[in-house]
Amino acid sequence: MESSDADLVTRVLHGEVNAYGALVSRYRDRYARYAVHMLGNREDAEEALQDAFTRAYRSLARCEEPERFGAWLFRILVNRCRTSGARRVRRGQTFVHDEGALMNASQEHPAEQTMWREEIERAVGELSPDQREAFLLKYVEDLGYDEMSEITGVGVSALKMRVMRACDRLRTLLREVHSA
Amino acid sequence: MPEWQRSTLELIVEELRRPVKIDESFDRRVMVHVRRTYARRRRRGIAGVLGAASRITHHPAWAAALAAGIVAIAAMGVARSRQRPATAAGSHEPVQFVLVAPTARSVAVVGDFNDWGLNDSALIATNHEGVWSVTAPVPTGVHRYAYVVNGKDWVADPSAPRSAGDDFGMPSSVLVVEESTK
Structure with missing residues (x-):
């Protein structure tokens, strides 16, 4: 049976660091979609997503409702995308559509x-x-x-x-x- | 809303909801960072506690209490590095035990200093939004202890060294209490 988010969070907090990998696999693709559409290219999206996962790990003890880990992680990602978007504007880049994301659509x-x-x-x-x-x-x-x-x-x-x-x-x- | 507009919106949403697949190497990259963070915390002897410290900064009344817990653990590290002989002097020092267990219903501390919880002597921790804590006087010297979660799950302290021989087949941790220099 698949472990719940709360179980995995508890295991990670007790030092079972590999349990975090299950949380990464669980939310990777779903949240990648938001990051790709929000930031407009896969490279920035993966960077933001990776940063969100590592930030979440560092402050996992602050996740007040472990059964809602996904929602908590998503909030971190939304904030991270805002920062990344603001930085991109400051760099003067323009929005670039993502070829990679488009390749996954039906043919x-x-x-x-x-x-x-x-x-x-x-x-x-x-x-x-x-x-x-x-x-x-x-x-x-x-x-x-x-x-x-x-x-x-x-x-x-x-x-x-x-x-x-x-x-x-x-x-x-x-x-x-x-x-x- | 005109039909053309409504269906356009639906088509946009349908397109944007298509799954985006990320390469599985992504997981490995994230876990490399995670393991590095974990290893760094273990080296500093604060794995499992650092996160709680930052969490408590949102609750000023608890910040000092948790900070005290980290100091207590840091003091243990100093004692180990000096390789002080394990003495059991008569004095007691206050020690704060902290365990991050957001889903726990109860947490108690048992150790050789309270007969492993026999005769209702277990120290009952108080829950502060998933951070369980209790402070108690513990005799100076080297001790073994563990947390009992939900009255049945016996867990070692993730932020302290494990005891070489687990007691009664149960995991336990090592605590060094030094006499106060004041």
Whole structure:
């Protein structure tokens, strides 16, 4: 039977360091998706994710609800992505869509599919970081506004506004593509 | 909301929800960092306690108490490095025992200084959001002790050296209590 998050956390805190590997495997891919979409390229995403996992290990004793380790780790990752995004802006880099992430999609109509994916990635990349974060948390990670508020420290009203604006912006950007 | 717009949003979300696979070498890279951190903490003799210390900084009333626990453990390290003879003088020194056990329902300390908990002499730790702690006077000298979690699970202190011969087949740790210099 698969160990629960709480069991694994307890084992790690008692010095069974390899138990942490099970937590890494459990959350690696799911949270990689958020990081890739948030940061726009696999290299930055992996760096942010790795940093989130190592930070979580260093302060594991502060995880107040070990049965919700995943949610706690995700909060660390969201903060880490914010820092990484801010640093990228300071470096003057532009958002680059991720070819690697796109390769995992289905191959039904490869050319059209790839074009559509690229347009979506590009449109998501053109959102402001705040809007992108709110949109991904709401629609891709499927979180409620209360959970989003807990993770981001932003009020529910402000988050709703960001999501609404993100949706409007995405529709506008993709309508332009359709009509072009 | 117009139908075209709604379906566009759904298509975007469907696309963004596709799984992103990370190379399995990622796990190895993370675990290299984790093991390094673990080894560094073990060398400093504070594995399992450092995290709790930073956690307590959010609760000022407990910061001093936990800091005292770390000092006590540090003092043990000094005693070992000097290779002081194990003497059992008559004096007692206050020792704080700290165990991070977020899911535990109860934690008690048993050792040769309290007859291994016989006759209800186990030291009952208090829970502070997963950090269990109890302070008690312990005679100076070398002692063996362990934590009893949930009244049945006997665990050695992850932040202290293991006893060479585990007592009664149970894991136990070594505690060196020095006489205060004050």
